[in-house]
Amino acid sequence: MxxxxxxxxxxxxxxxxxxxxxxxxxxxxxxxxxxxxxxxxxxxxxxxxxxYAGEWQGLTHEEIAGRFGEQYAAWKRGEPVRRGGGExxxxxxxxxxxxxxxxxxxxxxxxxxxxxxxxxxxxxxxxxxxxxxxxxxxxxxxxxxxxxxxxxxxxxxxxxxxxxxxxxxxxxxxxxx
CATH class of the missing domain: 3.40.50.1240 (Phosphoglycerate mutase-like)
Structure with a gap:
């Protein structure tokens, strides 16, 4: 505040x-x-x-990388990704x-x-x-x-x-x- x-x-x-x-x-x-x-x-x-980040919601980057490795890597490369089924x-x-x-x-x-x-x-x-x-x-x-x-x-x-x-x-x- x-x-x-x-x-x-x-x-x-x-x-x-x-x-x-x-x-x-x-x-x-x-x-x-x-x-x-x-x-x-x-x-x-x-x-x-x-x-809205779907299943990624509330997770740290480390947790996301561990659970959704390839999807996370694709997102970091700038590819269009529905992170965890989100937007x-x-x-x-x-x-x-x-x-x-x-x-x-x-x-x-x-x-x-x-x-x-x-x-x-x-x-x-x-x-x-x-x-x-x-x-x-x-x-x-x-x-x-x-x-x-x-x-x-x-x-x-x-x-x-x-x-x-x-x-x-x-x-x-x-x-x-």
Whole structure:
């Protein structure tokens, strides 16, 4: 929660116009910290939930590799894999990216949308919005807890302006408390 409060103070400096979050508790609670600082309402959406990993759900990487060796290796190589019978990464992007685009489309010109979700969902959504091939999405890397990425619309589509921001030991946007 301390990480969420710190991130909220920093993100508030971006003067967001709207907040949309996964309906899962961890994301909702994180978004609520930003709502408290900005006075905005949080809209939740189940399409922003983390990737469903089927039988892999709740296991460590070591446990997954031990039980599902070849499937795990294929996934690490970037092959489309229904991890443990769960979702493909492209299916996660299929459900999450339209929600982000819908909410972004409701903003005033130059408006800022904050999306609070989960690492895998954020990575696949960014990959989809940038038009990257799904095999390349892993190159974006995961996000550290309560860090963020910044996308902007350019003349030829979405652009990644920052990734995994907020992990510096000292805030860079100002932290008047």
């Amino acid at each position: 301390a990480q969420a409060r710190r991130a909220a103070r920093l993100l508030a400096a971006l003067k967001p116009h709207a907040i949309v979050a996964s309906d899962l508790r961890r994301a909702r609670d994180t978004a609520a910290e930003l709502a408290t600082v900005t006075g905005l309402k949080v809209t939740t959406h189940p399409a922003l939930r983390e990737t 493909l990464e492209t299916e996660v992007a299929d459900r999450a990216a339209p929600v982000v685009l819908d909410h972004a489309g409701r903003l005033p010109d130059g408006g800022t949308l904050v999306v609070v979700s989960h690492g895998g969902t954020i990575r696949t959504t960014i990959g989809r919005l940038l038009g990257l091939e799904s095999r390349s999405w892993e190159a974006l890397g995961g996000l550290t807890n309560c860090c963020w990425s910044v996308l902007g619309e350019g003349a030829r589509g979405w652009r990644l302006l920052e990734h995994n921001a907020g992990s510096l030991p000292e805030p860079v946007l100002g932290d008047d408390d």
